[in-house]
Amino acid sequence: MKRLMIPLVLLVTLLLTQTAHSEPLVPIRAWQFHHLDVNYVSRTQRKALEYDINTVVYSHGMVRRVSQMYDGTPRAADLKQLAAEADDLGLKVWLWIHELEEDVPARYLNDGVVQMDRPGFWDWLTAKYEKFITDFPEFDGFILTFHETEYKIFDDSEVNSELSKPDRFAKLINTIDAVCQKYGKDLIVRSFLYEPQQMEWFAEGLTKIDKRVMLQSKCVPHDWEPYYPHNPMIGKFPDRPLIVEFDCSSEFTGKNRVPYTSPDYFEYRWRYDLQQPGVTGYLARVDHNGYDAVYTPNEINLYAMYRMTEDPAVTGEDIWQEWTRKHYGNRAAKLVEKTLRPSFEVVNRSFFAREFWITNHSELPSYGYANGHIQSRTIAKWKPDQPVYREHEKLLQHPTPEALEWILSEKDTAIAMAGEELESLRQAKPYLTDDQYNDLYWRLALLQRTAIIWKLHAEAFFGYKILADGHAVPGLSERVTRAINALKRQADVSRLNPLIGDDPPASAGEIMEVANELEEMLQNVAATN
Numbered sequence: 001m002k003r004l005m006i007p008l009v010l011l012v013t014l015l016l017t018q019t020a021h022s023e024p025l026v027p028i029r030a031w032q033f034h035h036l037d038v039n040y041v042s043r044t045q046r047k048a049l050e051y052d053i054n055t056v057v058y059s060h061g062m063v064r065r066v067s068q069m070y071d072g073t074p075r076a077a078d079l080k081q082l083a084a085e086a087d088d089l090g091l092k093v094w095l096w097i098h099e100l101e102e103d104v105p106a107r108y109l110n111d112g113v114v115q116m117d118r119p120g121f122w123d124w125l126t127a128k129y130e131k132f133i134t135d136f137p138e139f140d141g142f143i144l145t146f147h148e149t150e151y152k153i154f155d156d157s158e159v160n161s162e163l164s165k166p167d168r169f170a171k172l173i174n175t176i177d178a179v180c181q182k183y184g185k186d187l188i189v190r191s192f193l194y195e196p197q198q199m200e201w202f203a204e205g206l207t208k209i210d211k212r213v214m215l216q217s218k219c220v221p222h223d224w225e226p227y228y229p230h231n232p233m234i235g236k237f238p239d240r241p242l243i244v245e246f247d248c249s250s251e252f253t254g255k256n257r258v259p260y261t262s263p264d265y266f267e268y269r270w271r272y273d274l275q276q277p278g279v280t281g282y283l284a285r286v287d288h289n290g291y292d293a294v295y296t297p298n299e300i301n302l303y304a305m306y307r308m309t310e311d312p313a314v315t316g317e318d319i320w321q322e323w324t325r326k327h328y329g330n331r332a333a334k335l336v337e338k339t340l341r342p343s344f345e346v347v348n349r350s351f352f353a354r355e356f357w358i359t360n361h362s363e364l365p366s367y368g369y370a371n372g373h374i375q376s377r378t379i380a381k382w383k384p385d386q387p388v389y390r391e392h393e394k395l396l397q398h399p400t401p402e403a404l405e406w407i408l409s410e411k412d413t414a415i416a417m418a419g420e421e422l423e424s425l426r427q428a429k430p431y432l433t434d435d436q437y438n439d440l441y442w443r444l445a446l447l448q449r450t451a452i453i454w455k456l457h458a459e460a461f462f463g464y465k466i467l468a469d470g471h472a473v474p475g476l477s478e479r480v481t482r483a484i485n486a487l488k489r490q491a492d493v494s495r496l497n498p499l500i501g502d503d504p505p506a507s508a509g510e511i512m513e514v515a516n517e518l519e520e521m522l523q524n525v526a527a528t529n
Helices: 002-020 040-050 066-070 076-090 119-133 165-183 197-204 263-274 299-310 316-326 330-340 343-351 366-377 389-397 401-431 434-468 474-497 507-527
Strands: 028-033 055-058 092-098 113-115 141-145 186-189 215-217 242-247 279-285
Touching: 002 055, 028 040, 028 299, 028 366, 040 055, 040 066, 040 076, 040 299, 055 076, 055 279, 066 076, 066 119, 076 092, 092 186, 092 279, 119 165, 141 165, 165 186, 165 197, 197 343, 197 474, 242 263, 263 279, 263 299, 263 316, 279 299, 316 330, 343 434, 366 389, 366 434, 366 507, 389 401, 401 434, 434 474
Parallel strands: 028 055, 028 279, 055 092, 092 141, 141 186, 186 215, 215 242, 242 279
Antiparallel strands: none
16 A cells, blocks of 8 residues: 555656646746835735746836936935845846936937937937946846837927937837847837827837847737727737736726726736737736735736736636635635626726726826817727727717716616625625725725716716707706715715725815816806806
8 A cells, every 4th residue: 555655646746746837828927016115015026926926127106217216315225125135036127217208418409309310319328328237237127118208209399300200219229229238138118109100100110129129018009998909019029029018006997995806807818918929928017106906805916917827727717716715715705706706897887988088097087187088098099990989989078968878877887786796795794804804895885985976977077068068958057066066075975084085096185176176167157158
């Protein structure tokens, strides 16, 4: 019997070893940090190892410009410390940088416009990166982004050059890459741009740079709109390594303060990406301005990316079962899944207007933001073959009374679903610890209030637009006034709740600002009519 047990033990050990050491589907697996909190980043870098992460990225509030490393603040020392800790953990460290930034010397400016063709410009840029890499050898590479910069190289009102737009991209990338190659640093360039034409310029420029330069593209074009199509840049360059960028920071969907648990969505995006040529990694944003996914229910999204990269057979269904059992125990697992699973749809139906982007980074939007984004962030430009989106865009810009009810109906659904989530949580309570229940309760209660507040905003915002367009609808002005007053009452509720404070979504400040603006606009319409 003992002789039989030894081979059996060896077989089991071999199988477990093979499973444990099976290669992930992609070689690059990165977490990106936004908030310069040394203790938090240090702790979370260590946790990243549990998710088989091998690269960390410092960006946004940590660093976004080379010049910030020389600004006299503790920033450089803090980042060097964190990079040293990451290196001890076996993690690569990339810095996220923007070009062209504010440090362009005056000799290359004319009336605030960069003169890219003036002699010495490219030598200056080369020297800038030579010095930076020499001064800060701790960092392994750079992620370069071209939009939301001081001087956008594709914008003739900000940069003057005889070079074509594609050649501007290529020249800038090649100049920085030459320095990176000299010092053995990685260079990754982002395709983050606002318009299809800009992406075409970038794509053409990319054909003129070394194949060693990696491409990074969001899973969707432009920004984090769950209804956008897959990013057309993914798979466009089969011979170039591509990293797909994902938002686990919930930047536009509640800042990780409300549940946005969506492993099925991440499966939909990531499984598509993995089928495209060139995909060599993923990058997941962990926090946005300090609103962290780790240590919240939304950590399930990071877990989904980890497991679906580790095992091609894993599905969203598997993720739900594994995660809820691991974090809430076998007895609570199914009820917690039932509680959290609808949050993806509740948030989307609340924050978006019939799939259109109007919410301002998880905050209630001003009139100008919401109204402008219906057109500027329209789905129609990314789905030109589906004319229904252009029709919806026009309807949201100039709604009819019937359209108002159409818009509000999805908000009603969100409110009801949020209520159902709270009921499911009540059923799960006997199987949860007090800390688990209390954490889920305040987040789900905030989600329900968020759904209610966004419905009130939709009624006031779109109702006002109907009145401003001259529609005479009996009782509509009174409805808009009631919605505005209700928003003010909701602001009072938020003000009394220390868990909400000044943080989005549904903070007292954001609600009052929007309510006051709409009230003033409504009064102006009434005076005009």
